[in-house]
Amino acid sequence: MFSKIFTIVIFSICMSVSPIATAIDIQPNTLYPQVELDTSMGKIVIELDRTRAPITVDNFLTYVVSGHYDNTLFHRVIADFVVQGGGLDLKQEEKPYEAPIINESGNGLSNSFGTIAMARENDPHSATSQFYFNVADNERLDPSSRRWGYAVFGEITQGEEVLNAMAAVVTEHNNKLDWPDFPVKDVILKKATLIPRK
Numbered sequence: 001m002f003s004k005i006f007t008i009v010i011f012s013i014c015m016s017v018s019p020i021a022t023a024i025d026i027q028p029n030t031l032y033p034q035v036e037l038d039t040s041m042g043k044i045v046i047e048l049d050r051t052r053a054p055i056t057v058d059n060f061l062t063y064v065v066s067g068h069y070d071n072t073l074f075h076r077v078i079a080d081f082v083v084q085g086g087g088l089d090l091k092q093e094e095k096p097y098e099a100p101i102i103n104e105s106g107n108g109l110s111n112s113f114g115t116i117a118m119a120r121e122n123d124p125h126s127a128t129s130q131f132y133f134n135v136a137d138n139e140r141l142d143p144s145s146r147r148w149g150y151a152v153f154g155e156i157t158q159g160e161e162v163l164n165a166m167a168a169v170v171t172e173h174n175n176k177l178d179w180p181d182f183p184v185k186d187v188i189l190k191k192a193t194l195i196p197r198k
Contacts, residue, residue, distance in 0.1 A: 026061035027197060033057065034157070034195040035064055039074075040188040041166055044159035045195070046116055052107040053153035056118055056127075059101045060153065061194060063129050068095060069192040074166060075174075076132070076181050083166045084119055084132035085189055092176055097128040105149035111141040114160060117152040124148035135167040 027033045031051050037044040050057045063069055069086055072095065076084035089095055103124045111117055111134045118127035133156070134141075143149030156163060166187055174182035 024062065024065045026058055026065055027194065028058070030197055033061060035061070036193045036195055037069075037159075037189055038191045038193070039162065039166070040186065040190060042159060042162035044162050045157050046154045047157045048116075048154035049109065052109050053104045053151055055101050056104050056151050056153040059098075059127075060118075060131065062098070064192045064194050068097075068129060069189050071191075072189045074183065074187040074189065075177075075179065077167060077169055077171050077183055077187070078181050079167055080136045081134075081138065082132040083135055083163065083187075084130060085187075086119070087128075087130040090186070090188065092174070095129070100126045100128050103127065103148055103151055104153070105143045105151040107151065109152035111138040111150060111152055113137055114156045114163065115152045116154045116156070117141070117150045120150065127151065133163055133166075135163060 031049075033048050033050065035046050035048065037046065048057045048060065063086070071090055072085055073088045073090065073092065074083055074085035075088045075092075076082065087094055087097070101118075103120070105124075109115065113134055113136055115134050116131055117134065119130035119132050120127040141150045169187060170184045171181045172184050173180050
């Protein structure tokens with residue numbers, strides 16, 4: 001009960017100090033908003049879960065509606081693990097991002113196949129704009145009594161075959177960034193769109 005109250009309080013604080021979130025419509029009263037990702041390999045539709053991850057969903061939707069994800073690269077692809085994007089433009093340069101958010105990995109959602117979760121650094125509260133899709137059941141990314149996990153905040157409802165195709169692309173070490181697992185041929189998120197409420 002305390003953790004739920006704490007999350008609500010933190011959520012309220014974060015939203016009260018975020019000028020971007022208050023200046024755009026992220027469907028704040030929709031519990032399960034949907035987003036369409038138009039990629040160079042096809043379209044994916046995801047349903048987000050604001051009941052379990054309100055801070056994470058609002059953060060993601062703020063980036064969606066502001067156009068941050070348009071014309072970005074999926075820059076990390078590991079077969080049977082993850083497909084990650086949301087941080088690099090088409091010139092392989094990091095895009096500016098907002099302040100990190102609170103880690104909501106203890107929300108009961110698991111890193112199972114087809115879910116979307118927030119990428120982060122070792123600091124558990126370092127997630128900003130980058131996200132990943134699980135292309136396997138990755139329970140080891142879930143929290144435990146001894147560690148923070150990676151916050152899941154939604155799942156694919158359409159386009160699973162597109163995700164599978166993305167997970168199968170050829171990758172190599174990117175010398176410019178000194179990153180492994182970088183697609184040889186660009187996999188592009190052309191546009192992310194918050195689907196209008198019916």
